[in-house]
Amino acid sequence: MTEGTRPARRATTIADVARAAGVSRQTVSNALNAPHRVHPDTLARVTAAIDRFGYRPDQSARSLRTGERRTIGYLAPVDDPFDPNPLMAGFLEALVDAAGAEGHRVLLVRAAPGEARTRAAIDDLVAARQVDGLVLADVLPEDARVAHAARVGVPFASFGRTAPGLPQHWVDIDNAAATAEIARHLAERGHRRVGFVGSVVRTPGGPADGPADAAGSSPRPQAGPDAGPGSVAGAPAELPWLAARRAGFHREARRLGLEVVPVPEAGSLRTLLRGRDRPTALAADNDLAALDVYEAARAEGLLVGRDLAVTGFHDTPLGRHLYPPLTSVRLPLRGIAAALVGLLLAQVRGEQVTGAGLELPTELVVRASSG
Known part of the structure; x- marks a missing residue:
């Protein structure tokens, strides 16, 4: 042995813990995996020995025994590392925390573009037994990833609604209800002429291309006062969640008797904000689109919050620093994230998962931009 070196310390085993606690190896195993089966005094003795030795179970051995990998696969949406999507970055952080709280890790996977490659990526994960199940995000109604996961029988949970006829293992928000709340907020602030600024985020050519996120790296205002999927000649179809935001705002604004002003194509916001008949409030379907409104207002000499109310969607850090x-x-x-992990692990445990998905409420965070 070279001078100054020490022999490697032997890793603590379950047998070491059992001897120190004066119990069997099975009792230690029960204390780790089914503590309700162990007498409280015995459990306290075993826990003290585990803490004293710093013992950590061999997860690979556990996986061989139980079939669980304690790993969740996340098919990460395509993103630009130089202009990352802050919403989905926040979601990933939340997903890692939620998985960790359940003793699981998250394995990031990004399939190459194309439906066949997406299917192959899922098949590879299943064949290699690398994950217990999948979390999918930016799910479209007709999504190849969902259809294939259902076909091969891998447990999955999706951030976004799945199509009828497919497992309804989804968690989502009510986009229309969220923008309806914005319309009510603006009406309560006395606004009577309002508009909705949408984003040109194209619905992918098909699920093979992979869904694009609503808070894409560079969204810009979309044409048309009532643009929904295919409703504006020559305009790209909106993603379903963006269409729901637009519809929810327009429906509630008109119910309240507000005048909904048509919003022109990108580059024409300044024209919209000129003259006496300009809207006094604009709601954007995400925070980056709201930034365009800020820029147009400044160019026309208007002060956001005083001369023009502006709202966004997603509450990303950008908006707080404007x-x-x-x-x-x-x-x-x-x-x-917590609901998705719970939904996924229920399937992994073989529990019956029924119902039509889970819808969680949003929160309108009111700041100075809306007056």
Whole structure:
């Protein structure tokens, strides 16, 4: 042995813990995996020995015995590392925390573009027994990932609603209800002429391309006062959650008797904000689109919060640092992640999962931008 070196310390085994606590190896195993089966005095003795030795169970051995990998696969949406999507970055943080609270890790997987490659990525994970199940995000109604996961029988849970006829293992928000709340908020602030600024985020050419996120890296206002999927000639179809936000705002604004002003195409916001007939409030379907409104208002000499109310969606850090700070809809990312993990692990445990998915409420965070 070279001078100054020490022999490697032997890893503590379950037998070491059992001897120190004066119990059998099975009792130690029960204390770790089914503590309700162990007498409280014995459990306290075993726990003290585990803490004293710093014992950590061999997860690979556990996986061989139980079939569980204690790993959740997350098919990460495509993103730009130089302009990352803050909403989905926040969701990933929440997902890692939620999985960790249940003793699981998260394995990030990104399939190459194309439906066949997406299917292959799922098949590889299943064949290699690397994960207990999958979490999917940015799910479209007709989504190849959902259809294939259901077909091969891998447990999954999706952030976004799945199509009828497929397992309804989803968690989502009510986008229309969230923007309806914005319309009510603006009406309560005395606004009578309002508009909705949408984003040109194209519905992918098919699920093979992979869904694009609503808070894409560079959304810009979309044409048309009532643009829904395919409703504006020559305009790209909106993603379903963006269409729901637009519809919810327009429906509630008109119910309240507000005048909904048509919002022109990108580059024309300044024209919209000129003259006496301009809207006094604009709601954007995400925070980056709201930033465009800020820029147009400043260019026209208008002060956001005084001359023009502006709201966003997602409550990303960007909005909090604008001047004035942006009123925006906050998604319950931690609640969504925890619900997805719970839904997924229920399937892994073989529990019957029924129902039509889970819808969680959003929160309108009011700041100075809406007056």
